[in-house]
Amino acid sequence: MDLAPARGAATIEEVAARAGVSRSTVSRVVNGSTAVSPAALEAVRRAIEELQYVPNRAARSLASRQTRAIALVIPEDTDRFFGDPFFGSIVAGIGEVIGESDYVMNMLIASDDASAKALGYLRGGSVDGAIVASHHTSDTFVDRLADAVPVVYGGRPARVRATDHYVDVDNLRGGRDATQYLLDRGHRRLATIAGPADMPAGIDRLQGFRDALADVGLTPVAVEDGDFTEAGGADAMRRILASGEAPEAVFVASDLMARGAFTALREHGYEPGRDVAVIGFDDSAVATSLVPALTTVRQPSHDQGRHMAMMLLDVLAGRATTNTAILPTEIIERASA
Amino acid sequence: MDLAPARGAATIEEVAARAGVSRSTVSRVVNGSTAVSPAALEAVRRAIEELQYVPNRAARSLASRQTRAIALVIPEDTDRFFGDPFFGSIVAGIGEVIGESDYVMNMLIASDDASAKALGYLRGGSVDGAIVASHHTSDTFVDRLADAVPVVYGGRPARVRATDHYVDVDNLRGGRDATQYLLDRGHRRLATIAGPADMPAGIDRLQGFRDALADVGLTPVAVEDGDFTEAGGADAMRRILASGEAPEAVFVASDLMARGAFTALREHGYEPGRDVAVIGFDDSAVATSLVPALTTVRQPSHDQGRHMAMMLLDVLAGRATTNTAILPTEIIERASA
DNA sequence: CTGAAAGCGCTAACAA
DNA sequence: TTGTTAGCGCTTTCAG
Numbered sequence: 001m002d003l004a005p006a007r008g009a010a011t012i013e014e015v016a017a018r019a020g021v022s023r024s025t026v027s028r029v030v031n032g033s034t035a036v037s038p039a040a041l042e043a044v045r046r047a048i049e050e051l052q053y054v055p056n057r058a059a060r061s062l063a064s065r066q067t068r069a070i071a072l073v074i075p076e077d078t079d080r081f082f083g084d085p086f087f088g089s090i091v092a093g094i095g096e097v098i099g100e101s102d103y104v105m106n107m108l109i110a111s112d113d114a115s116a117k118a119l120g121y122l123r124g125g126s127v128d129g130a131i132v133a134s135h136h137t138s139d140t141f142v143d144r145l146a147d148a149v150p151v152v153y154g155g156r157p158a159r160v161r162a163t164d165h166y167v168d169v170d171n172l173r174g175g176r177d178a179t180q181y182l183l184d185r186g187h188r189r190l191a192t193i194a195g196p197a198d199m200p201a202g203i204d205r206l207q208g209f210r211d212a213l214a215d216v217g218l219t220p221v222a223v224e225d226g227d228f229t230e231a232g233g234a235d236a237m238r239r240i241l242a243s244g245e246a247p248e249a250v251f252v253a254s255d256l257m258a259r260g261a262f263t264a265l266r267e268h269g270y271e272p273g274r275d276v277a278v279i280g281f282d283d284s285a286v287a288t289s290l291v292p293a294l295t296t297v298r299q300p301s302h303d304q305g306r307h308m309a310m311m312l313l314d315v316l317a318g319r320a321t322t323n324t325a326i327l328p329t330e331i332i333e334r335a336s337a
Numbered sequence: 338m339d340l341a342p343a344r345g346a347a348t349i350e351e352v353a354a355r356a357g358v359s360r361s362t363v364s365r366v367v368n369g370s371t372a373v374s375p376a377a378l379e380a381v382r383r384a385i386e387e388l389q390y391v392p393n394r395a396a397r398s399l400a401s402r403q404t405r406a407i408a409l410v411i412p413e414d415t416d417r418f419f420g421d422p423f424f425g426s427i428v429a430g431i432g433e434v435i436g437e438s439d440y441v442m443n444m445l446i447a448s449d450d451a452s453a454k455a456l457g458y459l460r461g462g463s464v465d466g467a468i469v470a471s472h473h474t475s476d477t478f479v480d481r482l483a484d485a486v487p488v489v490y491g492g493r494p495a496r497v498r499a500t501d502h503y504v505d506v507d508n509l510r511g512g513r514d515a516t517q518y519l520l521d522r523g524h525r526r527l528a529t530i531a532g533p534a535d536m537p538a539g540i541d542r543l544q545g546f547r548d549a550l551a552d553v554g555l556t557p558v559a560v561e562d563g564d565f566t567e568a569g570g571a572d573a574m575r576r577i578l579a580s581g582e583a584p585e586a587v588f589v590a591s592d593l594m595a596r597g598a599f600t601a602l603r604e605h606g607y608e609p610g611r612d613v614a615v616i617g618f619d620d621s622a623v624a625t626s627l628v629p630a631l632t633t634v635r636q637p638s639h640d641q642g643r644h645m646a647m648m649l650l651d652v653l654a655g656r657a658t659t660n661t662a663i664l665p666t667e668i669i670e671r672a673s674a
Numbered sequence: 675c676t677g678a679a680a681g682c683g684c685t686a687a688c689a690a
Numbered sequence: 691t692t693g694t695t696a697g698c699g700c701t702t703t704c705a706g
Contacts, residue, residue, distance in 0.1 A: 011700085031701085058700090064702085
């Protein structure tokens with residue numbers, strides 16, 4: 001009984017030889033086929049164990065035309081990916097579901113400079129499907145990806161095609177509700193710090209804001225883009241403040257930007273929640289860590305992640321599934337508005 | 338001139354046929370061989386373009402025995418991975434270097450429940466090498482990984498083997514310096530909130546603390562483990578405070594835990610920096626976001642990431658390289674100590 | 675229940 | 691400079 005082969009990994013051939021069966025039989029037990037005699041099964045198992053055999057994925061995927069891997073593509077730069085708790089939640093949700101499947105999930109950061117390589121990887125058949133975690137309208141990248149493997153988008157894609165699968169939250173409604181909340185508390189001079197104009201989530205929340213205001217015949221005091229980052233939120237708030245009298249209340253399209261807005265407000269001598277009401281969007285960990293605690297629109301990111309993963313699994317399994325899902329948002333009242 | 342094949346991706350065979358050359362010639366141009374005539378090169382390029390040809394990675398890697406992919410393995414659960422800015426820095430550093438190479442990097446979250454699958458993926462030849470971002474002594478997982486592909490560790494592995502490659506920061510020295518800093522400011526009753534006892538980084542920082550104290554004949558007032566999370570840091574601080582008189586100063590083995598410690602201190606009526614000096618470790622974004630700003634030991638995580646990536650690339654290329662690198666730390670003085 | 679045989683799409687000698 | 695020829699390690703009919 002000798003050890004594992006000195007050089008390189010054991011092959012199915014070696015396992016077959018040691019177990020005294022054919023390659024086919026080894027393949028059957030590896031793939032859990034029932035049509036194997038107990039004796040053969042036992043012999044093969046022993047051989048696998050002794051040789052520390054692990055099937056070669058390239059060979060397997062070449063022959064079977066599937067990889068049992070899915071990609072989680074992040075079209076953002078690393079800083080934003082790690083800086084915004086939103087991504088953590090969504091990845092956790094996806095990971096939970098994929099973890100219970102027999103797919104492995106590999107995360108790819110496809111920022112501008114890395115996207116060509118990532119695309120080649122994906123289009124070369126390295127994965128059976130992909131989840132794209134966020135979406136910029138400028139990403140021609142995802143389109144080229146989508147016609148190579150099944151894709152599920154996080155958030156409505158910029159140009160929706162009939163066959164697109166995606167899971168979004170109701171951003172329009174969320175933006176509208178947040179604004180209505182502010183209105184209900186008697187505020188009339190409202191401003192907003194919006195998300196990027198090239199992301200549907202940013203566009204929709206802003207539209208909700210405008211709609212709610214239009215309903216009561218009001219116009220925004222100011223609209224500034226804050227690109228979903230803390231620094232961007234602070235800068236946007238500064239621009240709003242620089243442009244004249246401070247608004248009574250501001251709807252900020254993400255909690256992280258709201259944190260920036262708090263900073264900028266204080267620089268100008270305004271205390272958030274007392275002098276200027278602030279409502280955020282996300283309900284991530286930063287909402288509760290802020291002082292005063294941030295009133296915000298909760299979006300179920302973790303659930304969104306789960307939904308996306310389940311949807312992709314359905315598609316891969318050829319199961320019937322809806323193409324889209326829109327998850328509800330909810331106002332979480334705290335101290336800032 | 339027809340379109341790309343209706344079903345499935347184009348193969349090298351189809352490209353060859355359309356360009357009027359053999360498979361080998363196509364392979365040569367795809368792989369950038371110089372030994373191709375301008376005419377053939379042009380014909381092949383056109384065919385590739387027209388057919389939207391992308392080489393199949395499984396086939397390629399089966400034949401060439403390499404994948405041109407590396408894995409970034411995260412043996413942590415998702416919350417900790419996204420919760421601690423340390424990981425963001427290190428990933429950014431790694432990504433920078435890998436991004437310039439022709440390898441693609443895929444991140445694998447190998448928490449306990451996902452590690453078996455991840456291991457199979459890795460051992461099955463899906464990548465040419467791996468970087469393991471953090472290391473728990475309990476991870477038998479990484480050992481089994483290491484005898485399948487070249488691995489570079491972030492931080493000294495628990496059991497160092499002669500052939501191990503790793504890049505660490507000087508945690509022992511960092512812990513010692515932090516403690517000395519506190520001592521130099523006249524504090525004598527020192528406590529520490531340590532990292533997990535199953536991680537070399539935690540062990541070393543604690544040892545540095547003990548060493549510095551022992552040098553001047555002092556013993557710690559308290560030593561509590563805070564598992565590198567904010568909540569863990571808060572709990573540890575509470576235990577320290579519950580056990581008697583408050584320490585004059587505390588060395589906290591990570592910035593995130595220091596944030597938790599701030600909270601716990603205030604719960605007990607102590608103002609960090611005024612009543613109790615606090616020094617952290619990392620110099621991540623949380624250090625500057627704290628009020629008062631956190632005095633801390635800076636570790637060059639971004640650089641560490643870069644080093645790891647370069648080291649792995651060296652190994653994969655068969656270039657000579659040192660097996661280990663220890664990066665220096667530095668005290669960053671702010672307001673909390 | 676088992677084995678033989680034919681590829682999966684590509685690279686890499688080797689000849690020409 | 692180019693094409694021919696073998697595989698890489700596995701799955702998958704198809705017979706038996």
